[in-house]
Amino acid sequence: MAKDNKITFYDLQHASGCTTSPFVWATKYAIAHKGFELDIVDGGFTGIMDRTGGRSERLPAIQDDGEWVLDSWLIAEYLDEKYPDRPTLIGDPSIKPLAQFLETWLWKTVVGPWARAFAVEYRDRCKPEDIQYITESRLRMWGKPMEELVVGREDVFPKVLPELELLRGILREHKWLGGESPNYADYRALAVFLWAASVADTPPMTEDEPLRDWIERGFDLFGGLGRHPGMSPLFGLKMREGDPEPFAKGPSLVAGLVKRNTGPASTRAETDHITGKGEKTPA
Numbered sequence: 544m545a546k547d548n549k550i551t552f553y554d555l556q557h558a559s560g561c562t563t564s565p566f567v568w569a570t571k572y573a574i575a576h577k578g579f580e581l582d583i584v585d586g587g588f589t590g591i592m593d594r595t596g597g598r599s600e601r602l603p604a605i606q607d608d609g610e611w612v613l614d615s616w617l618i619a620e621y622l623d624e625k626y627p628d629r630p631t632l633i634g635d636p637s638i639k640p641l642a643q644f645l646e647t648w649l650w651k652t653v654v655g656p657w658a659r660a661f662a663v664e665y666r667d668r669c670k671p672e673d674i675q676y677i678t679e680s681r682l683r684m685w686g687k688p689m690e691e692l693v694v695g696r697e698d699v700f701p702k703v704l705p706e707l708e709l710l711r712g713i714l715r716e717h718k719w720l721g722g723e724s725p726n727y728a729d730y731r732a733l734a735v736f737l738w739a740a741s742v743a744d745t746p747p748m749t750e751d752e753p754l755r756d757w758i759e760r761g762f763d764l765f766g767g768l769g770r771h772p773g774m775s776p777l778f779g780l781k782m783r784e785g786d787p788e789p790f791a792k793g794p795s796l797v798a799g800l801v802k803r804n805t806g807p808a809s810t811r812a813e814t815d816h817i818t819g820k821g822e823k824t825p826a
């Protein structure tokens with residue numbers, strides 16, 4: 544049992560102390576969801592091996608009851624297995640592949656373009672001792688200096704937003720991905736926006752973003768776990784003339800996906816529309 548209800552959490556932080564990395568954010572939320580306090584070991588990108596006693600080059604990592612767990616998914620699974628009487632993170636085995644599907648899509652549509660668009664800020668917010676390592680390692684990873692990656696980013700933000708419609712459609716229908724209360728799928732998806740807020744020197748989403756309600760509720764969870772002063776506003780992007788519509792103004796999912804068929808009355812409007820019965824005959 545975690546001593547004093549605390550789990551030792553190896554954080555990955557910017558100079559402000561704000562957590563960066565979606566993996567690390569999701570894990571912070573997972574620990575809080577289980578009702579534990581975070582006993583945070585501060586630190587940035589360099590020295591991870593030293594802090595973890597040579598056990599890991601990557602974070603998050605936790606230490607609990609003498610046991611080390613070194614990977615965000617493994618940590619969530621460990622917490623559910625070790626503490627089954629506390630609120631469940633994953634619950635059903637189907638949640639893992641479905642959350643991974645959602646997350647892979649979010650990384651492709653959002654994290655990839657935003658990471659490049661915010662690359663300079665991501666480096667500049669790092670702890671001073673991390674800057675050289677981040678500059679060199681990310682040059683190898685991205686193949687271009689950060690100053691080049693951010694060029695033209697004002698055209699990138701408006702293009703990303705319409706892609707988020709699939710997530711918006713689902714969250715119009717459900718309070719959380721977990722249903723009435725959040726589960727680990729919510730934390731994996733929220734982690735993308737928590738990470739974005741840790742690097743966004745300019746807001747990447749519009750003020751009236753429909754995902755805003757879910758994002759704000761998510762940031763407020765666990766006494767405002769996602770409200771570190773080192774984070775920046777996500778909402779406030781001004782669309783320019785000629786930019787695509789950032790989001791659908793009406794329902795955006797195919798009716799058959801979200802409407803439940805409870806008999807002909809429930810499908811009448813759709814049937815009338817596709818059979819032409821609803822159309823007035825010309826006089």
Ligand SMILES: N[C@@H](CCC(=O)N[C@@H](CS)C(=O)NCC(=O)O)C(=O)O
Nearest residue numbers: 564566588600601602603614615616
């Ligand atoms: N599979 C790991 C991935 C962890 C990971 O890649 N963490 C990154 C942070 S985004 C890291 O520690 N990077 C250290 C570095 O870049 O040197 C997990 O899910 O925890």
